[in-house]
């Protein structure tokens with residue numbers, strides 16, 4: 001049985017009268033890619049925030065890499081966060097910095113005593129891994145949307161995270177670039193042995209990258225399984241509507 005990297009049990013979170021998470025159970029196994037689907041406002045971000053200790057659950061367990069997140073103090077939480085790489089929807093590159101500077105930033109802030117040569121080698125290795133070896137001196141404004149996403153992924157990988165969180169990795173990209181990014185997510189797993197959560201509304205992305213899908217509906221994961229198990233014969237109308245509103249290649 002594969003090692004559990006994340007174990008969520010009976011997790012609840014409300015904001016005033018708004019009950020967002022209502023008994024969430026989920027396991028994430030080492031080196032799997034798990035896709036989380038759910039309509040806007042269903043609580044995907046709240047779940048991720050609880051996972052990285054930015055929010056606390058009202059009830060239930062959020063165990064990440066063997067630790068209950070809600071019990072961690074600042075120092076332990078910071079150590080845990082270094083093991084979780086968050087790839088933002090908008091790539092979150094600093095526009096005023098070159099690609100090199102963007103990538104150097106998390107590295108020198110978190111790992112002391114690296115030589116200039118070590119830093120350059122690490123940046124070059126990751127730029128090569130995401131297929132953009134010649135962009136090191138470019139500004140973000142000179143890059144396409146797909147290239148920015150790749151640099152964002154490279155920057156997230158620079159601290160060697162065990163878990164990668166991809167937030168809407170294909171949002172705003174043309175279909176061909178989406179396929180490139182989906183391939184990149186799979187290549188990253190192969191090369192760096194990461195465990196990933198991919199949050200997406202894009203079922204082609206889900207199908208290409210996910211070993212399992214987890215659909216968040218009404219505060220719980222209603223369906224968890226392979227793409228074929230969850231779609232396309234879903235009985236729940238809300239799950240089926242995800243499938244019906246997406247174009248899926250046969």
Ligand SMILES: Nc1ncnc2c1ncn2[C@@H]1O[C@H](COP(=O)(O)OP(=O)(O)OP(=O)(O)O)[C@@H](O)[C@H]1O
Nearest residue numbers: 015016018020038039040041042043044045046047
């Ligand atoms: N700090 C907060 N205080 C009050 N309400 C909050 C807070 N954070 C989230 N919410 C509410 O919780 C609900 C779930 O929000 P969340 O951001 O997790 O949705 P989501 O599934 O990530 O949506 P999207 O796909 O649009 O990003 C929303 O109704 C939101 O307004």
